[in-house]
Amino acid sequence: QGGGMGLVGPQGKALDGRSLPGRDTRDGLSSHMEFQKRGLGNSSLQQNEGRKVLEGVHYKVAVRESPPFVMYNDNASHGCVGYSMDWLDQLSMKLGFSFQVTRLPANIGTEDLVKMVQERKDGINFSIASITLTADRSKKVIFSTPYVDVTLRVIVLQSVSKSSFWQFLEPFSKSAWLGIIGVFTVTFFSLAYLEGQVNDRDFRHDSPIKNCFLGFYHMFVGALQQTTMNAETAEGRLFLSSGLFFFFIISATYTAQLATFLTRITPTSAILDIDNDGIITEQDLRYFSANMTVIQGSPAGNWFHREVRYLTGDEIYCRDLTDCLDQITSGYAVGTVYDGAIAEYAIGTSTKYQRLRLIGAPFYPEGYGLIFSRSEPQQHINFFNKEILEGRSVGFSDDLMKKWFSGVVATAAATDTTNLRLGIRELGGIFAVAWILLALGWLYFYSQKLRILKLFSPPRQHFISLPPFAKVERARELLNVLENTGRLPNESLQVHLLMRVVLESTIESDLAALALKNHSTWSDPEDPMPQGSIGN
Numbered sequence: 001q002g003g004g005m006g007l008v009g010p011q012g013k014a015l016d017g018r019s020l021p022g023r024d025t026r027d028g029l030s031s032h033m034e035f036q037k038r039g040l041g042n043s044s045l046q047q048n049e050g051r052k053v054l055e056g057v058h059y060k061v062a063v064r065e066s067p068p069f070v071m072y073n074d075n076a077s078h079g080c081v082g083y084s085m086d087w088l089d090q091l092s093m094k095l096g097f098s099f100q101v102t103r104l105p106a107n108i109g110t111e112d113l114v115k116m117v118q119e120r121k122d123g124i125n126f127s128i129a130s131i132t133l134t135a136d137r138s139k140k141v142i143f144s145t146p147y148v149d150v151t152l153r154v155i156v157l158q159s160v161s162k163s164s165f166w167q168f169l170e171p172f173s174k175s176a177w178l179g180i181i182g183v184f185t186v187t188f189f190s191l192a193y194l195e196g197q198v199n200d201r202d203f204r205h206d207s208p209i210k211n212c213f214l215g216f217y218h219m220f221v222g223a224l225q226q227t228t229m230n231a232e233t234a235e236g237r238l239f240l241s242s243g244l245f246f247f248f249i250i251s252a253t254y255t256a257q258l259a260t261f262l263t264r265i266t267p268t269s270a271i272l273d274i275d276n277d278g279i280i281t282e283q284d285l286r287y288f289s290a291n292m293t294v295i296q297g298s299p300a301g302n303w304f305h306r307e308v309r310y311l312t313g314d315e316i317y318c319r320d321l322t323d324c325l326d327q328i329t330s331g332y333a334v335g336t337v338y339d340g341a342i343a344e345y346a347i348g349t350s351t352k353y354q355r356l357r358l359i360g361a362p363f364y365p366e367g368y369g370l371i372f373s374r375s376e377p378q379q380h381i382n383f384f385n386k387e388i389l390e391g392r393s394v395g396f397s398d399d400l401m402k403k404w405f406s407g408v409v410a411t412a413a414a415t416d417t418t419n420l421r422l423g424i425r426e427l428g429g430i431f432a433v434a435w436i437l438l439a440l441g442w443l444y445f446y447s448q449k450l451r452i453l454k455l456f457s458p459p460r461q462h463f464i465s466l467p468p469f470a471k472v473e474r475a476r477e478l479l480n481v482l483e484n485t486g487r488l489p490n491e492s493l494q495v496h497l498l499m500r501v502v503l504e505s506t507i508e509s510d511l512a513a514l515a516l517k518n519h520s521t522w523s524d525p526e527d528p529m530p531q532g533s534i535g536n
Helices: 025-039 085-097 110-117 174-197 208-223 234-262 297-305 320-332 342-349 380-391 396-405 408-412 424-449 468-485 492-516
Strands: 057-061 097-104 150-155 294-295 315-316 337-338 356-368
Touching: 057 085, 057 110, 085 097, 085 380, 085 396, 150 320, 150 342, 174 208, 174 234, 174 424, 208 234, 234 424, 294 297, 294 320, 297 337, 297 342, 297 356, 315 320, 320 342, 320 356, 337 342, 342 356, 342 396, 380 396
Parallel strands: 057 097, 294 315, 294 337
Antiparallel strands: 150 337, 150 356
């Protein structure tokens, strides 16, 4: 009851495997391993020369999915892969038995699995799954020597990162910010260069430097959706469309991301080191136990109620590991206690739980072993125990830990928010559209400059070169537009042309009228005009 290690005596009775306080989990098993080695060293357990001890024996093995120990995979030889399945293959190779795997539903409970083995339901001989030895279970089935040591660990939502003066930049990665600056710069320089040559309403023809600042200003206020400039050229409209599309999407994305980063807080009852001994212990957990969740009836849950939280009638429970982690992520609970190896793998391999981490010292050393029906010959179980001890002594279990847990620890313990930032890869589509529109604008500009498009366009007579009657008609059309809309199309260019026509016409008509009126007193245009002859 006090934390057995899954070890079995010669008659199948559970041995107390509790390790001494302060000792490593593996050290807690050492005395029991030595006992097994001494007890299994007699001649009755030795293999015959050239023949494996369980050759010809066929087992039906029940498994349930529990990553990374057992993971269902239809393409695998037995329909499963994982840490436990590698151990099963190793034991089969060493002892010579054959086996058939029965995959159980994912929602089957541990006690149901124990009962299946106990009753040999569907011909099940034993099970290799993540099942911890308890006193109650050892009365129903026989546990082998543990093939892996596990401990309970506390799982919490990771702490908020430290405040920073530049925290407002966190929603995007450095590469994303550089890309945004690049698009912004190219867009406003393009507008300043091309629109600045014809658009005297929004730019200044005589000052390229002022035009650059004006291009920056128009793009900035456009990005803030305060106002937009009126582009006079086709390429200018393309540049403006590119900039407004890009910065509208970027600003909306940034706003959403910024809200996430600035409101990121830990639960109000975070688990802390209350006694200031440098590590989270059972004593610290007692202060936060009311807000922690556990699986009711599980070994971890039983240990938690026995050592940490006493039953008060107001406990928080979860159905399984996924439910526990979801409760912590949502803030419903501040933490949970679970088998460290499985929790570590779940956190390290799922992006959904990247903000969770394992804290504190390992609690309650235990182990996973094979469980056999009590009708299984004891000598066969002894053969399994001997090979498990042999495999662990030569480092086979260590190799499996590297294989199935490599890289998981660092991921699970990560405390920064780098993975939450958006980078070039996530924003690539927006950048692509912006650059395509900019490229089209420049392509149109150079095609105009090289007169490529004019080859495909019908010739059009310029307003100034129109005959008098057509010029009058065109002027009336423009006057109509001005009266109805309050502005002229292509305003800057048309204003220049109309001003030139108006001024030329005014000068000609005024000179003619003056010449006619003052013919008697002033006929020589080279002579100074008489004082007051022009009037108003």
